[in-house]
Amino acid sequence: FGFHGYALDPSVDNSQASSSSYIGDVEEAEKKKGLTVFEAGAKKGEKRKKVKGGDASEIDNFLGPWAKYVDEKEVAKPSEEEQKELDEITAKRQKKGKNEEEAPAEEKTVLHVKDMYDYQGRSYLHVPQDVGINLRSTDAPQKCYLPKKQIHVWSGHTKGVSAIRLFPMSGHLLLSCSMDCKIKLWEVYNERRCLRTFIGHSKAVRDICFNNSGTQFLSAAYDRYLKLWDTETGQCISRFTNRKVPYCVKFNPDEDKQNLLVAGMSDKKIVQWDIRTGEVVQEYDRHLGAVNTITFVDENRRFVSTSDDKSLRVWEWDIPVDFKYIAEPSMHSMPAVTLSPNGKWLACQSMDNQILIFGAQNRFRLNKKKVFKGHMVAGYACQVDFSPDMSYVVSGDADGKLNVWDWKTTKLFHRIKAHDKVCISALWHPHETSKVITCGWDGQIKLWD
Known part of the structure; x- marks a missing residue:
């Protein structure tokens, strides 16, 4: 299915047909007018902007290739659903631990x-x-x-x-x-x-x-x-x-x-x-x-x-x-x-x-x-x-x-x-x-x- 998620249907002779038939993600094919990987499609989105990296002559402030992206997130905080899942896992783990560490049996x-x-x-x-x-x-x-x-x-x-x-x-x-x-x-x-x-x-x-x-x-x-x-x-x-x-x-x-x-x-x-x-x-x-x-x-x-x-x-x-x-x-x-x-x-x-x-x-x-x-x-x-x-x-x-x-x-x-x-x-x-x-x-x- 190549890189776009669709391909020409190999079982149909597409060279004669006026409208080609696709398999895979048909909507995507219509949208891209059946472009294949070998043809250049529309231009990709603009390159992500990086923070300006200062001047190489000022060593202390120079960021160069290490500069962050402008829209980069600094903290990876889990979303609410992810957090819920994580809580469940930790709760389970603690429970397991508790069973291991039983109080000593009564004598x-x-x-x-x-x-x-x-x-x-x-x-x-x-x-x-x-x-x-x-x-x-x-x-x-x-x-x-x-x-x-x-x-x-x-x-x-x-x-x-x-x-x-x-x-x-x-x-x-x-x-x-x-x-x-x-x-x-x-x-x-x-x-x-x-x-x-x-x-x-x-x-x-x-x-x-x-x-x-x-x-x-x-x-x-x-x-x-x-x-x-x-x-x-x-x-x-x-x-x-x-x-x-x-x-x-x-x-x-x-x-x-x-x-x-x-x-x-x-x-x-x-x-x-x-x-x-x-x-x-x-x-x-x-x-x-x-x-x-x-x-x-x-x-x-x-x-x-x-x-x-x-x-x-x-x-x-x-x-x-x-x-x-x-x-x-x-x-x-x-x-x-x-x-x-x-x-x-x-x-x-x-x-x-x-x-x-x-x-x-x-x-x-x-x-x-x-x-x-x-x-x-x-x-x-x-x-x-x-x-x-x-x-x-x-x-x-x-x-x-x-x-x-x-x-x-x-x-x-x-x-x-x-x-x-x-x-x-x-x-x-x-x-x-x-x-x-x-x-x-x-x-x-x-x-x-």
């Missing part, structure tokens, strides 16, 4: 047992002494054995369980957090009841961590909040957020630093809060991807972090620059890390379906002799654990199996089909010779012996 707690205290006034935090083994001892069992059969199932979560933690030192209670946004506390011995449910996150809970005495614990969830809870009363003591998703959370294990917590965030930072003030007191900002794990090593003077950037970094406590950075081109990300009971080794679940072992003291070197494989974990952060006597390594996998390797020979000894979906965590009870607890995305927590 509730449910006690599932009749009596909070026994006849002596002891709560469930009291370590039982009638379970056949001494839960107060500090020594690991002499020799451990392979777990063979399932002896109990704790069910109560309505969606997948994301993490389980045993009560510090004694291991007589089990804390679990789940994608159903709830956290539950269970008995490991006697009737193995569900004791308490902690409700207060509006999205899936990703990680939990007890303090040294077990009287309080932290939870980290996808609703971007970290919450501090009282284990006994179920009260939420405080909440922390920096508007990012916390992927992992840890108390500083030193007795005199139990008021400090560190959390690995979705925005690549490790953020340190002081619980007493609720303030951020330090940021460790060196990773290039979301931070997945934080593990204290070397008598808690240092901690190791792993991240989506496929590296492992070692930090001195409170110094925001990593003093060791381990990354090989062949390395995969390692979203689950466990320190061995003797404090010498870090077991890292690597996304290429193997468990790698790094020294956890001075050198942090990869131990090439100890690689555990034969299980499928790609894509899942399956938590690894050691038997307390250091003779076995256990891990769940993507098929819901529990795998047990021999630490000395790295042979895969034993596999049990434990869960219908991913088996995300396996914990070996610190006082037991063969008791392992697993949890899975099928919502169940199981005890094996």
Whole structure:
């Protein structure tokens, strides 16, 4: 249609016809008498006038080619309709933002047992002494054995369980957090009841961590909040957020630093809060991807972090620059890390379906002799654990199996089909010779012996 919006109708032989027939904008064609692009039409309107640009010899006042047009508008103010449209868009945007920044969910707690205290006034935090083994001892069992059969199932979560933690030192209670946004506390011995449910996150809970005495614990969830809870009363003591998703959370294990917590965030930072003030007191900002794990090593003077950037970094406590950075081109990300009971080794679940072992003291070197494989974990952060006597390594996998390797020979000894979906965590009870607890995305927590 050329440049004028009309053209001669090619299907009619226009050379004979006295009046040509047009297609396209016929009125325009009549008006321009059927001029084509190749014939000069009426002269265009006069050129827009520019402001006179002064004299080139006076540099300060000379405008030259930069002079404005006489009729040029200086402000681009939207017309009324445009303004209306803009207002609607901004209103929508603000609304969206509001939903993101929900107020933290209200915290509730449910006690599932009749009596909070026994006849002596002891709560469930009291370590039982009638379970056949001494839960107060500090020594690991002499020799451990392979777990063979399932002896109990704790069910109560309505969606997948994301993490389980045993009560510090004694291991007589089990804390679990789940994608159903709830956290539950269970008995490991006697009737193995569900004791308490902690409700207060509006999205899936990703990680939990007890303090040294077990009287309080932290939870980290996808609703971007970290919450501090009282284990006994179920009260939420405080909440922390920096508007990012916390992927992992840890108390500083030193007795005199139990008021400090560190959390690995979705925005690549490790953020340190002081619980007493609720303030951020330090940021460790060196990773290039979301931070997945934080593990204290070397008598808690240092901690190791792993991240989506496929590296492992070692930090001195409170110094925001990593003093060791381990990354090989062949390395995969390692979203689950466990320190061995003797404090010498870090077991890292690597996304290429193997468990790698790094020294956890001075050198942090990869131990090439100890690689555990034969299980499928790609894509899942399956938590690894050691038997307390250091003779076995256990891990769940993507098929819901529990795998047990021999630490000395790295042979895969034993596999049990434990869960219908991913088996995300396996914990070996610190006082037991063969008791392992697993949890899975099928919502169940199981005890094996």
